[in-house]
Amino acid sequence: MEPSESREAKGTVLLAHWEIMNERCIIMRKDWDTYFMDIAFEVATRSTCPRRYVGAVVVKDRRIKGTGYNGSASRLPHCIDEGCMVVNNHCIRTIHAEVNALLECTPEERQGATIYVTDRPCAECSKLIISTGIKKVVYARDYHIDYDWFSRAPWVEVVHLADYDNPHAKTGK
Numbered sequence: 001m002e003p004s005e006s007r008e009a010k011g012t013v014l015l016a017h018w019e020i021m022n023e024r025c026i027i028m029r030k031d032w033d034t035y036f037m038d039i040a041f042e043v044a045t046r047s048t049c050p051r052r053y054v055g056a057v058v059v060k061d062r063r064i065k066g067t068g069y070n071g072s073a074s075r076l077p078h079c080i081d082e083g084c085m086v087v088n089n090h091c092i093r094t095i096h097a098e099v100n101a102l103l104e105c106t107p108e109e110r111q112g113a114t115i116y117v118t119d120r121p122c123a124e125c126s127k128l129i130i131s132t133g134i135k136k137v138v139y140a141r142d143y144h145i146d147y148d149w150f151s152r153a154p155w156v157e158v159v160h161l162a163d164y165d166n167p168h169a170k171t172g173k
């Protein structure tokens with residue numbers, strides 16, 4: 001084989017290798033729903049109520065406008081320090097992740113945005129989500145809700161990522 005041919009052959013092999021790698025990257029690249037849900041689960045690790053680690057991310061035009069986790073009101077004691085305050089089987093000490101995430105946004109940012117939540121929003125948060133102009137809700141884990149307010153607000157799209165793989169499943173977060 002001539003040296004130039006050999007170089008050419010190597011080049012072809014490298015190109016083929018690069019194409020395979022590139023194809024793999026395209027296949028493995030995570031979609032937007034997974035990307036933002038992963039972030040929501042990361043945010044959830046900051047939660048101060050051990051009963052449930054919940055995280056929420058408000059996204060508009062693929063940009064994060066606000067994040068929130070379930071935790072006590074500012075300057076009030078945390079569940080992790082004083083224990084939960086359970087009433088009717090719910091811990092009432094925390095402000096829910098969705099509320100904290102929505103509070104970080106301006107009214108304009110909330111309008112038409114998507115909220116990614118690790119868990120299905122409760123009835124109270126659902127009403128707030130509808131009221132703030134959020135147009136799409138994406139959640140991963142199902143949760144028993146007292147009432148499905150979204151069934152009364154068909155203009156809000158609700159997506160359950162049933163096949164989502166929680167990266168923190170092992171730690172329970």
Ligand SMILES: [Zn+2]
Pocket residue numbers: 048049050051079083084085091092093094
């Ligand atoms: Zn608690």
Ligand SMILES: [Zn+2]
Pocket residue numbers: 096097098121122123124125126
């Ligand atoms: Zn809630």
